[in-house]
Amino acid sequence: MIIRLTAILFSIIIASAAFAADKSAMPKLDIGKGGGVQCVEDPKEMRTTHMGLLKHQRDETVHKGIRGQKHSLAGCVECHASTKTNSVLGSNEAFCQGCHVYAAVKLDCFECHTSKRKVTAGVKK
Amino acid sequence: MNEINPSSPTISDAQTTLNRREFLTKSSIGLAGLAIAPGMILFDLAHGRAPSEAVTNKVRWGMLIDNNQCESGCNDCVTGCNTEHGLATPTKPTDSQWIRKVQLKDTSTGRVSSLPMMCQHCEEPPCVDVCPTGASFKRADGIVLVDAHTCIGCRYCVMACPYQARSFVHEVLTDQKPETPRGKGTVESCNLCVNRIDKGDNTTACAEACTKAGHNAILFGDLNDPESAIYKRIRTVASTQIRADLGLNTGVRYEGI
Numbered sequence: 001m002i003i004r005l006t007a008i009l010f011s012i013i014i015a016s017a018a019f020a021a022d023k024s025a026m027p028k029l030d031i032g033k034g035g036g037v038q039c040v041e042d043p044k045e046m047r048t049t050h051m052g053l054l055k056h057q058r059d060e061t062v063h064k065g066i067r068g069q070k071h072s073l074a075g076c077v078e079c080h081a082s083t084k085t086n087s088v089l090g091s092n093e094a095f096c097q098g099c100h101v102y103a104a105v106k107l108d109c110f111e112c113h114t115s116k117r118k119v120t121a122g123v124k125k
Numbered sequence: 126m127n128e129i130n131p132s133s134p135t136i137s138d139a140q141t142t143l144n145r146r147e148f149l150t151k152s153s154i155g156l157a158g159l160a161i162a163p164g165m166i167l168f169d170l171a172h173g174r175a176p177s178e179a180v181t182n183k184v185r186w187g188m189l190i191d192n193n194q195c196e197s198g199c200n201d202c203v204t205g206c207n208t209e210h211g212l213a214t215p216t217k218p219t220d221s222q223w224i225r226k227v228q229l230k231d232t233s234t235g236r237v238s239s240l241p242m243m244c245q246h247c248e249e250p251p252c253v254d255v256c257p258t259g260a261s262f263k264r265a266d267g268i269v270l271v272d273a274h275t276c277i278g279c280r281y282c283v284m285a286c287p288y289q290a291r292s293f294v295h296e297v298l299t300d301q302k303p304e305t306p307r308g309k310g311t312v313e314s315c316n317l318c319v320n321r322i323d324k325g326d327n328t329t330a331c332a333e334a335c336t337k338a339g340h341n342a343i344l345f346g347d348l349n350d351p352e353s354a355i356y357k358r359i360r361t362v363a364s365t366q367i368r369a370d371l372g373l374n375t376g377v378r379y380e381g382i
Contacts, residue, residue: 062272064179065264067323074303112273112308114301 027098032088032117034079034095040070050076054109073113081117089115176323185267186317187348187376188332189355189364190240192229194342194381195335197239200226202343205334206243209318211302221292221307223315224331229382238382241331241343244269244290244315245367246376252282252291261312267348267376268317276311283312287368290314317376348376 039046041053057071080095081088088096089110096115100107174180206224207214215222224243230236250269252261260276263269271282271291283291291314294307301307304320318329328336332343346355358364364380366373 058274060179062270062274063262063264065266065319065323066177066179068176111297112301112306112311114303114306116303118303 025102027092027102029095029098030082030084030093031095032080032082037079039079040075073109074118077113077115077117081115086117086119087115176325180264180266182265182267183349185348185376186322187246187267187346187355187378188317188329189344189358190377190379191342191344192238192240192379192381194340195238195240196338196340196342197228197237199338199340201334201338201340202226202241202331205330205337206315209302209330210305210316211300211307219293219295221294221313223290223292223313240379240382242288242290242367243331243377244286244317245288245373246315246317248374248376250373251285251287251371255281255285257281264319266322268319268322269314270316270319271312271314273306273308273311273313278310278312280312286314287371287373 041049046053053071054073054076057069058073060066060069061072076096077088082090082094085091085094088094089107090097092098092101096107096110203224203226206212210223212221212223224241226239227242228237228239246267246269248263248267250261250263252269253263256262257279258275258277260272260274261269261282262272278293280293283289283293291312293312294309297309298307305316307313318326321329327346329343329345332345335341335343344355344358346353348355348359350356359378362380364378365382366375366378367382369375
């Protein structure tokens with residue numbers, strides 16, 4: 001009984017230590033213009049399913065020519081590109097790169113797509 | 126006289142009844158027309174569809190290129206295309222090329238002319254037939270495209286295309302245009318400025334550049350729309366498809382060759 005209790009206690013201590021360590025290692029992201037504004041979906045949902053939404057949207061756009069929908073990659077970049085660099089890549093604070101480095105997931109989108117927000121000629125955002 | 130008189134009101138009655146009947150029939154047709162017409166009119170005005178609507182085969186995009194108007198030294202369509210889609214001017218034979226100028230010489234008469242050559246947007250595209258992944262596909266409105274997400278870079282389509290219209294991206298690219306994603310390891314070709322078409326623009330970068338240069342050699346439009354200039358022109362002027370013998374029914378046609 002005592003052994004079991006000690007084991008449980010230990011596991012709680014270790015878990016909480018790990019959690020604390022995780023929290024400090026979490027990237028401080030520059031979320032661009034999107035800060036404080038409601039995303040296209042709930043942020044919690046976006047964290048887990050954005051790749052699915054994007055994949056669905058891309059097929060609709062490429063094959064059926066449906067444009068301007070809310071789950072577009074251009075939409076992500078438009079909102080979340082850094083206000084300083086106009087990009088979602090470039091540093092570990094950048095919105096896409098920062099989180100993908102933290103989660104150790106390869107980010108392929110921007111090998112073809114631009115990572116920069118469209119800047120209207122003459123007006124710097 | 127007396128006999129006629131009582132009957133005349135009956136005749137006029139019958140006339141009013143007929144008139145009322147006619148009126149009712151006509152007005153009901155009119156109402157039905159009104160009920161259907163707004164949708165139809167909107168559909169026509171938007172030239173096809175809203176951005177959120179899928180493309181349909183009611184439209185078939187195509188081009189008519191007038192070889193007599195195309196000037197030999199002019200390269201504006203190529204430059205226009207490169208600027209629109211962020212292509213660099215080719216320096217190596219392996220560099221991407223969506224549109225190129227081809228010089229023609231009639232050996233019997235010595236006439237030299239040139240024409241732009243690009244993806245012909247076939248109705249029966251060989252590149253689609255050979256693609257093992259379905260990346261090379263024809264959109265409902267007749268535009269032949271490569272879905273770079275599914276392209277594995279095998280280059281079967283490059284070999285299959287009779288017009289040598291496709292290129293393979295050999296090197297890592299940077300600074301792509303937002304409207305034209307392009308990347309290493311995939312095949313690409315003229316997309317008939319699909320980014321413009323989806324926005325509702327009724328022109329392509331090459332056609333625009335050609336008009337700007339004052340040659341008006343490229344006419345772009347909907348081959349299915351009886352009101353479009355291209356529809357009328359291909360019905361009045363002799364035009365041909367290049368390698369028509371292959372039976373691919375290209376969307377790009379040429380006149381004066």
